[in-house]
Amino acid sequence: MSxxxxETHRAFQDRHDTRRLADRLxxxxHSEFDERDRSFIEEASFFFLSTVDERGRPTVSYKGGPxxxxxxxxxxxxxxxxYDGNGMFLSVGNIASTxxxxxxxxxxxxxxRRLRVQGTAHVMPNEGPGHVPGALYLVRVRASEIFVNCGRYIHRLEQRRLSPHVPDASGQQPFPAWKGYD
Incomplete structure (x- = not known):
């Protein structure tokens, strides 16, 4: 039992004779971060976050920071x-509901390299010892599955600089002009 x-994953694996490979992967x-996972994640300046709303509709967001x-x-x-975003709170709302x-x-x-982390999360106030300057909330994720994913089709890109809207160490950030439009 996997x-x-x-069953649908297995049907595709069988159709393409990849079940043995899928089993090895x-x-x-694993469900606990190893040292390689830790260094990769804690050095990252971005990740993609997928959430699901109460009606089962998925959404994905880019999350960036230092x-x-x-x-x-x-x-x-x-x-x-x-951090302060577009004001829709899709990710935070979905996490709070599902x-x-x-x-x-x-x-x-x-x-x-690609690393996937799947699990459950909850939204916390941004206060106390884990306070992050400039953040509205914190999200805590408990991983149920952590696994590497094929990097074969990853384009080679170079990060030139962080967004100027990432809050600085004191939490300050420039106000985005588009938020002033009616």
Whole structure:
């Protein structure tokens, strides 16, 4: 019995004769961050966050910050800040209502790397010892599956600079002009 694959996944694997490969990859999945995962995640300046609303509709968002903005805080848990965005609060609202998340960390540099983290999350106030300047909230994720993903089709890109809207160490950030439009 597989924890990662359902009947439809298995049907495609069988159709393309990849079940043995899929089984080997599933055997590498884990629920606690190892040192390689930790350094990759804590050095990242962005990731993609997938959430699901109460009607089962998925959405995905880009989340960016300075390197180190995502922190591993326990063997199976990470925390990331929620910065001021477009005001829709889709990700935070979805996390508050269903808690289901998928995070995809990607390195576009050589060698390319992708790491998936699937689990449950909850929204926390941005206060106390884990306070992050400039963040509205913090999200704590408990990983149920952590696994590498094929980097074969990752384009080689170079990060030139961080967004000027990432809050600085004191939490200050420029006001985006588009928010002043009616």
């Amino acid at each position: 924890d990662l694959y359902g 599933e055997a590498l999945a 390197p180190g903005f995502v922190r591993i805080v326990a063997p199976s848990e990470l925390v990331f800040p929620v 808690g289901h998340v998928g995070l995809l960390f990607i390195s576009f540099e050589s060698p390319p």
